[in-house]
Amino acid sequence: MSNSKNNEAGYYILEPNLLPAYLSTIPNISDHIGNCDDLSITEIGDGNLNYVYKVSSRTDDAKSIIVKQAVPYLRMAGEAWPLGRERMLYEIRALSAHNDLVPQFVPTVIHADEAMSTVVMQCLNEHIILRSGMIEGVEYPNVGSHIGHFLADTLFKTSALSMDSAKRREMMHRFTLNTELCKLTEDFIFKFPFQPHESNYSNPATDRWVEENIHTDERYKTDVLHFKQLFISKAEALLHGDLHSGSVMVNEHETFVIDPEFAFFGPISFDVGKIISNFILCCTAHCERNGGKHYQDWILSQIPVIWNTFESRFLELWSEKTDDSTLSEKSLLSDKGLGDFRTRFLIETLQDAIGFAACSMARRTIGIAGVADIRDIEDVAIRSKLEIANLKLSKHLMQSRSEITDIDALSRTLLDFYSENSLWGKRV
Ligand code: ADP
Ligand code: SR1
Ligand code: MG
Secondary structure, X not given: OOOHHHOOOOOOOOOHHHHHHHHHOOOOOHHHHOOOOOEEEEEOOOOOOOEEEEEEEOOEEEEEEEEEEOOOEEOOXXXXXXXXXXHHHHHHXXXXXXXXXXXXXXXXXXXXXXXXXXXXXXXXXXXXXXXHHHHOOOOOOOHHHHHHHHHHHHHHOOXXXXXXXXXXXXXXXXXXXXXXXXXXXXXXXXOHHHOXXXXXXXXXXXXXXXXXXXXOOHHHHHHHHHHHHHHHHOOOEEEOOOOOHHHEEEOOOOEEEOOOOOOEEEOHHHHHHHHHHHHHHHHHHOOOOOOHHHHHHHHHHXXXXXXXXXXHHHHHHHHHOOOOOOOOOOOOOOHHHXXXXXXXXXXXXXXXXXXXXXXXXXXXXXXXXXXXXXXXXXXXXXXXXXXXXXXXXXXXXXXXXXXXXXXXXXXXXXXXXXXXXXXXXXXX
16 A cells, blocks of 8 residues: 555554454464454444454454554544554553553553554453443443542552652653644643634534633633643643543443553543543433433442542552652651641642543533533534533532532532532433
8 A cells, every 4th residue: 555644664554454464463363363364353443533443253253352553643533634643652551551550440452563553452342331331321330439449540650659750750751752642632622612713513502602601701711721731731640641431441340441542641630530520421411311310310429439439549559658759758757747748639639630520521512522422412402401501510610629628529519510400300
């Protein structure tokens, strides 16, 4: 192949017909999919950026793998929007780091090919995307605690609370140049949704409200800018960087976190806030979807489960630390001083997570990359009602975050908002 998409040494786009030959060069691949001449290949990518294939043995579907390749453009926009393939390098590095830290929550990597911007990994055959399950109103008994556990372990163990100074800087160095994806976040989460922009989504029933209550609200936009600055400048831990409910795969028992291509060293509260915002967006959607109040209650119960598991596991890891990290400071502070430092750290993380959640809710409502929970609702007026509700809630959370000093206060704030705005669904 010799077109512009295939013009770099060692790289070509893995069209489905090229996959068998490519896979046959991977040592021991037959252990995973059997004979490479007898494969079933399906493109299952529903993400915004890359191509994802499920490759299975024709005779045994249990023998399946996932092949994910980055192409040199943004999939959702097409070839006219170039995007460097380097993102796969960071996905490979983050998957490897997460496999070291929390192997129970991430797919196993079978083969990583930087030249081809491709990763071959375990196929989560018995799991579905959390967003899809939540849209259908499925309650996953372990998902909140698994997400909290994933957050605590990945974030604590890559922070200066845990790592030795030099090792941490070496690790940061391996993620610092995830430039293009950080820039996507800077623009598509913290900028374009908050101003008129050609990439923004439009619902005629919502547009005017956005113009009058978002684009002209200097106070709110100043807060958004504050969080953009935090995102850019607070290199606290190795983030997943795109932890929404489309990056989590689940079943009744297990939870896996996929798609860490946005990984970089940023504020812990960004990952925490992003996933919480996705639970809130889905909660609002079920005011009109089939889950109704019953499912909304379940969703709202999971937010404290995520936070409480995150907090208790984070503190457990912290208290186990001996004094070899940059910030554990057992030799510097008394137990009381250290306790105060920990308390302040966690309150700040919660409040910043609420601010990031507010930004994320607005971008998923106004920006190009919406969430199916809301965007797939066909009735324009109903969709608009939910969009405006999410934007009002974003503003409310942004404004009240400094008064929220524990997770119960966040739960009360959410409950009050849904009650005061008549946002409970019919099924109870
Ligand atoms: P993108 O980077 O384009 O956002 P994702 O990594 O989110 O792509 O993958 C797109 C879709 O492919 C996911 O929503 C999921 O349905 C499927 N997928 C990705 N990884 C796996 C996996 N390991 N096992 C099963 N399905 C997967
Ligand atoms: C153009 S922005 C695309 C979005 O999709 C990814 O999942 C990230 O959330 C990114 O912001
Ligand atoms: Mg992705």
